[in-house]
Amino acid sequence: MKRTVILLLVCCLGCFWGASALAVTPEAQQKVVTSASKNVVEIGLSYSGDRIFFFGVNPVPGSDVVIKLTAEKEEAVKLSMKGRVGPFWMTVKQYEVTGSPFIYKIHTNKPLDQIISKETAQELELGYDAVRYKMKMHLIRGESAPEDADVVWKGLLKIKERANLYNIVEDPKRLEVAEGKLFKHYFRFPAAATEGRYLVESYCFQNGQLVGYGKDVIQIKKVGLENWLTQTSKNQALFYGIMAVLIALGAGLLVGVIFRKGGHH
């Protein structure tokens, strides 16, 4: 009997704990009305990334605005770490990183740590620290070392930032909030942003408390020739291979006929 009571108590405590941990629920907040210049981005032959403008109305005038761009799906990436083997540099270990977003961009009208506490940032996954906290890595090959966690995170961040997939801009000029109400900004989708659904989430904070939330979905998809080539190469690999060979043969023979002498190999 005593045991049951204790068990019940523990359960109740657990529930309270759970409830308090989910204190910040974005969907329960006032809606931030937003509008994107377009919701579908098409990857055609000349695709080299795209820029999408966003407009939004701040439900609580004067509050701070934080906008986050992520991919809907999380990705699992394999990272190779190079090390010295004799005189050579080669891959000595590999980590699989899960739970890290494919793309991660944040715009704020002032430094993030002045807007929200660390706990809130972690809960809403805002800021690099939060990304790192959520990211999981496990060794697939080689021997692990204590400093690996740091090296892998920094390496991933560098790769992502260079590809313009990760960045954080804390600048009122970049995220204009006119008279504390109307905000506008743009996200640059780099060429590396491939097919998929992307989320743009707008958060409004007043004195560190979430007071408004809005969400836009942007879809990127390959179209026309790009789409056909990608699909065919994956789904009808044999046909794709034969086609590639035949086109090359045809082109080569055509050139041979045109130039008579033909290009040397």
Added chain:
Amino acid sequence: MEIYLPIAGMSINFFLILGIGGLVGFLSGLFGVGGGFLLTPLMMMIGIPPAVAAASDSNQIVAAASSGAFAHWRLGNVDFKMGLIILAGGIFGGTIGVQFVKVLRAMGNFEFVMKVVYVLMLGLVGGAMFVESLRTIRRSMGSSAEAAAAAPVSEPKLSKLFVKLPLRMHFHRSGLHTSAIFPFSIGTAVGIMAALLGVGGGFIMVPAMIYIIGMPTIVAIGTDLFQIVLTSANVTLQQAFVNHTVDLLLALILLGGSTIGAQFGAVAGKRLKGEQIRILLAVIVLAMTVKLFLDLVLTPTDLVSLAAGKGGGH
């Protein structure tokens, strides 16, 4: 003008690829040797994933070699029997090579192995060519009597050994009588390399046919081109089927550039002396070797890099 390559998954300047294709085409037109061994490293330098670079170059080589093979076939320089036996070896080797690439990619060391093989091959070929052409130039400066003495024609010793093996055949065009195992094993070795490096293997095959098998130079070139068409077609097919790494768009742009470049190269080639051309090629090959070698031994700027074959997500 940016163009999006569907398989490489990146956006790149159209004229940059066309230009690189043109440059390699120009060089291969000028030197009369393969462009593949220059093309793959150049593609990697501009950021094309190594596996996609190698596979797409194979595809491009199908086209480049077929136009050359066509011309040689009309001139009667193709030994089909020899070519087909080498080809059988090449297909065997190419199939092994593609599986090898698959394993290496999964292990994350594809790039390393590829670069090591490149450094070895290019260093060897470049070095030998450099020494040979330098000698020729020195000799032409000296007396002609000395030149005659300094050019010993060595009998291919290995071919004598193979004559004793079973499966002896007569090769009419090449004027040879040797065992079929011989060209088959050479084809196998080159086939493995073709898959690993994305090259037709001409720069190894032609010297091997002339110096090891003992074929006449012009027949070696014609036969080589003929078998390269089929070998690289096989590699392209396997890469497309097993690794999904053939970027047809990339291959077509390269092809456009290289065919135009090859024509200019052939014209320029007529204005230069043979040894001048060879020493120039040797310098280019050696420069490439040094660059790749430094990549292997210098501390890399990025210790962490994305490995191929990511699971799930994007």
